[in-house]
Amino acid sequence: MQKKLSDYRRVIGDKEIYEIYKAAKPLLGKHVVHINSTYQGGGVAEMLNTLIPLMNSIGIKTGWRILHGTPEFFNVTKSFHNALQGADINLTNNIKKIYEETVEAFSVFTHLDHDFVIVHDPQPLPLISFYKKSQPWIWRCHIDITNPNKTLWEYLKGFILAYDTVIISSEKYKKDDLPNPQVIFYPSIDPLSEKNRDMTPEEVDMVIKKYGIKTDKPIITQISRFDPWKDPVGVIEVFKKVKQSVDARLVLLGNMASDDPEGWKIYREVEKAAKDLIKTGDVLLLTVDSSTLVNALQRKADVVIQKSTREGFGLTVTEAMWKKKAVVASRVGGITLQIEDGVNGFLHDPYDYDGFANTIVKLLEDKALAEEIGQRAHETVKEKFLITRLLKDYLNLLSSLM
Numbered sequence: 001m002q003k004k005l006s007d008y009r010r011v012i013g014d015k016e017i018y019e020i021y022k023a024a025k026p027l028l029g030k031h032v033v034h035i036n037s038t039y040q041g042g043g044v045a046e047m048l049n050t051l052i053p054l055m056n057s058i059g060i061k062t063g064w065r066i067l068h069g070t071p072e073f074f075n076v077t078k079s080f081h082n083a084l085q086g087a088d089i090n091l092t093n094n095i096k097k098i099y100e101e102t103v104e105a106f107s108v109f110t111h112l113d114h115d116f117v118i119v120h121d122p123q124p125l126p127l128i129s130f131y132k133k134s135q136p137w138i139w140r141c142h143i144d145i146t147n148p149n150k151t152l153w154e155y156l157k158g159f160i161l162a163y164d165t166v167i168i169s170s171e172k173y174k175k176d177d178l179p180n181p182q183v184i185f186y187p188s189i190d191p192l193s194e195k196n197r198d199m200t201p202e203e204v205d206m207v208i209k210k211y212g213i214k215t216d217k218p219i220i221t222q223i224s225r226f227d228p229w230k231d232p233v234g235v236i237e238v239f240k241k242v243k244q245s246v247d248a249r250l251v252l253l254g255n256m257a258s259d260d261p262e263g264w265k266i267y268r269e270v271e272k273a274a275k276d277l278i279k280t281g282d283v284l285l286l287t288v289d290s291s292t293l294v295n296a297l298q299r300k301a302d303v304v305i306q307k308s309t310r311e312g313f314g315l316t317v318t319e320a321m322w323k324k325k326a327v328v329a330s331r332v333g334g335i336t337l338q339i340e341d342g343v344n345g346f347l348h349d350p351y352d353y354d355g356f357a358n359t360i361v362k363l364l365e366d367k368a369l370a371e372e373i374g375q376r377a378h379e380t381v382k383e384k385f386l387i388t389r390l391l392k393d394y395l396n397l398l399s400s401l402m
């Protein structure tokens with residue numbers, strides 16, 4: 001059944017629901033389109049899946065277009081993604097050509113006569129150059145752009161300047177050299193989605209069993225695409241240290257996103273780093289794409305880890321916090337907007353393997369502490385990171401651009 005705003009009454013209360021209807025008023029009947037480059041895998045698709053039905057349910061006609069690209073195009077855009085997060089790039093004319101020509105081809109069969117166009121991330125960014133602009137365009141950047149590669153940034157800025165507004169996830173990503181208005185939207189999760197809905201312990205156990213995860217030892221998990229920035233190999237290193245003190249099992253779950261060509265390469269690196277532990281069954285690598293499994297695994301885990309070296313926001317952190325889990329994560333990017341160290345989770349520098357391992361061991365040995373932290377984590381998400389808040393942010397922004 002399609003989601004409706006009223007479904008969220010029991011989560012956020014009537015006053016908030018009314019506030020959202022009120023914020024939608026100036027936009028009733030307007031036509032909005034979101035454009036990104038994948039319908040599944042990664043945080044952007046996750047949010048659009050709920051946000052779009054909700055916008056429609058309150059009377060704003062909202063569509064979703066997905067940029068079609070070749071593997072060659074997605075290799076280029078993944079290298080852009082990496083370079084925006086600080087990696088090197090050799091920005092040749094051929095690379096620019098592949099990027100711009102793919103987007104131009106998409107523009108030919110994508111007619112945009114909407115009142116607002118919202119473009120997500122760098123993949124479809126140049127679209128704006130292929131239309132006669134007749135409405136506000138918004139660029140929503142989900143990436144950690146604290147320290148982007150300068151050459152690439154200068155090139156992409158050429159497209160960004162045509163946008164009316166840029167949305168970023170953190171004050172830290174604001175760019176002094178960008179004259180466009182920059183607004184901050186925290187990403188958010190849908191508490192009623194398959195991934196986050198309540199589950200009984202029996203259902204959790206059933207799902208965990210179905211995927212062959214044994215529960216005879218405490219479970220530590222990181223749920224993330226197999227991506228260098230999520231540092232799954234580092235997670236294996238941390239786990240090896242944990243095992244010196246406590247016997248536990250590590251489950252790495254990572255689906256393969258269609259706009260991310262690096263997945264299997266990184267998967268094989270992890271497989272190599274964890275070879276012996278995989279043999280004994282103490283490390284389990286899963287690549288299934290299942291929201292029910294994400295939900296059950298986050299609920300079943302004794303500790304959730306997120307050892308990213310860069311992280312635009314980190315929805316997996318929010319999801320685990322919602323499930324009252326103590327998350328041990330890197331002090332990077334958007335994770336620091338969510339976790340206050342020692343209050344509602346724990347933060348370490350991304351390469352502090354000992355710090356990660358010690359905190360994980362402490363949480364495995366002190367259940368009361370894990371529970372107390374988890375309870376506070378849940379309250380943080382309820383207050384700041386639910387999809388209904390994101391919906392309100394969009395309504396207010398669109399109204400301000402009318």
Ligand code: UDP
Binds near residue numbers: 041044225294315
């Ligand atoms: N995810 C998933 N299955 C997986 C791995 C990740 O459904 O096997 C989801 C995860 O639950 C979250 C999103 O993909 O909703 C990842 O968002 P995040 O912001 O953590 O990272 P991104 O992939 O966007 O860099």
